[in-house]
Amino acid sequence: MKKAVIIGGGIAGAQAASAISGMDVTLIVGEPYLPYYRMRIEEILSGKEPEGLEMHPQSWYEEKGIHVISGVAKRIADSSVILEDGRSIPYDRLLIATGSNARVLDIPGGRRRIFTLRTASDAIALRDALSSAKSFAVIGGGLLGLEAASAVAEDFRIPVSVIESAPWILPRQLDESSAAILQSKLAEKGVDVIVSGTVASADDSSVTLKDGRTIDADVLCLSVGVEAAKRIAEESGIECGRAIKVDHSLRTSMENVYAAGDAAELDGRLFGLAMHAREMGAAAAKAMTGEDVDYRPSEPSALLKVAGIDVISFGIPEGEMKVEEDGDRRRTFFIEDGVIRGAVLLNDKASMMAVKAMIGREAE
Ligand SMILES: Cc1cc2nc3c(=O)[nH]c(=O)nc-3n(C[C@H](O)[C@H](O)[C@H](O)COP(=O)(O)OP(=O)(O)OC[C@H]3O[C@@H](n4cnc5c(N)ncnc54)[C@H](O)[C@@H]3O)c2cc1C
Incomplete structure (x- = not known):
């Protein structure tokens, strides 16, 4: 059976691992936990332990036949991934799903510790x-x-x-x-x-x-943004811009090597959202098993609950604004050349799907 190897057990990597069929799958996980819901790590602040955020128990991977290897990948050479501890994992198809790292700033003043929140x-x-x-x-x-x-x-x-x-x-x-x-x-x-x-x-x-x-x-x-974790690709001679360059089949410049999620750059664009990591992980899984894939990212959207208010945004908040208010619900549309390019909903989760469908359509 052909070997699929995935570097990174984040959203894209875990999605790909569960979607690849007909191949022997190995998932290289660089953190001390099984793949977990990164978007919920705030729950750790209120006392939850990371194990409580894991997507699946160990037995799930065993049942699916996914080999989970704990280790940090260092280099890609001769169709193998070399780990920091020297182990070498051969592949027929490789997915780099290394995500991104929190950006750090150099702040003068001698402060000893500044935290970030990524893992x-x-x-x-x-x-x-x-x-x-x-x-x-x-x-x-x-x-x-x-x-x-x-x-x-x-x-x-x-x-x-x-x-x-x-x-x-x-x-x-x-x-x-x-x-x-x-x-x-x-x-x-x-x-x-x-x-x-x-x-x-x-x-x-x-x-x-x-x-x-x-x-x-x-x-x-x-909390000043992220930087794609592209070092392993760069050091292995794979073409990178701000992240690892991929085509619409999620292929990188190296034969049989794919990239997905925050680590990938498509048409000069970076993503940084869970929805795209999930989509790309699923698309890469298909491409790695030989299916024809023409990945087109969906419109970005963000869903956030801050101070008890649902904040939902779609597309790009630029252009002429049209505001609709109804009690404490508020919908703002952003219109450019007569087309709805973006929308922001406050306290109006019920309209989410309807408004999402309006993005890209002509404004009335
Ligand atoms: C607190 C928080 C809240 C968020 N909330 C939202 C939200 O509400 N909506 C939204 O759309 N997005 C949100 N995001 C962003 C979202 O989580 C990311 O877009 C998504 O996780 C990207 O998935 P990924 O699989 O590409 O990378 P990641 O989830 O970053 O996973 C990459 C994994 O690869 C591992 N790795 C890296 N290098 C190596 C290596 N050399 N060897 C082995 N393993 C390696 C990393 O340790 C990591 O585990 C949030 C992010 C955070 C941190």
Whole structure:
């Protein structure tokens, strides 16, 4: 039987492993857990253990015939993956699904520890630090930063601040007025959002902004985006841009090697969303078994619950705005050249599917 090897047990890798049929599948897992729901690692902050987030028990992999190997892949050479501990795993088809790493910033001021939140191990380290902290701050008011801030405000009941350099939070998903509504809800929950705030320095108890303001931060977390984990590909001679370049069959520049998820770059575009990681993992599984695949990513969407409000965004929040309000429900459409390019829903989960279907259609 031909051998399919997958590097990375994240969403794309786990999806591919469960979808490949007729091949002997090996999944190389670089973290100390079986594949788990990364999007739920905030639950670790409130006391859950990572094992409780695992997608399947060990027995599931055994029943499916998926060999799970614990180890970090270092190099690809001569149709084999070489692990850091020297083991060599041969493949007929290889999928690189190494995801991304949290971006880090060099902040002056001598602070000894700055956390990030990407893995279950990061969440455990953050939880331990928060157990004796009197204040918490997050740099970055994107989806992850806000989720972390509201989870900490709820679980630890300490002052929480979010520092965002853009003029409003979730600048990639929300228009200014939707962001203002969300910001006031966050304030009610104990999260103080500072917009247009640029960090100048950080010491062990606070952060100082360029305008001189000081924010208490016994514990400080960076949430300023991610960088594709493409090193193994680059060092093995596979063509990379900001991530590993793939075509619409998820093939890389190296024969029999595919890439999917956050680690992949398609038509110059990076993804960074679970939905695309899942789609690409499934598409790569087909391509690896010889099926014709022409992967076209679906429109990006994000679903977030912050301070009790459902925030759903589709497409791109740019263009002429059309707002519909109905009590505390609010729908904002973004229209360009007469076509609906994006939408933001606040407190209106019921309209989600209907609004999703409107993206790309002509506005009335
Ligand atoms: C806290 C949090 C909340 C999120 N919330 C959302 C959300 O609400 N909606 C959404 O769409 N997206 C969300 N995301 C983003 C989403 O989780 C990612 O887009 C998705 O996980 C990407 O899947 P992936 O399989 O490409 O990579 P990952 O899930 O990052 O998995 C990659 C895996 O590969 C492993 N790996 C890397 N290098 C090696 C190596 N050399 N050898 C072996 N293993 C290796 C890594 O350790 C990791 O386990 C969230 C992310 C986080 C961190």
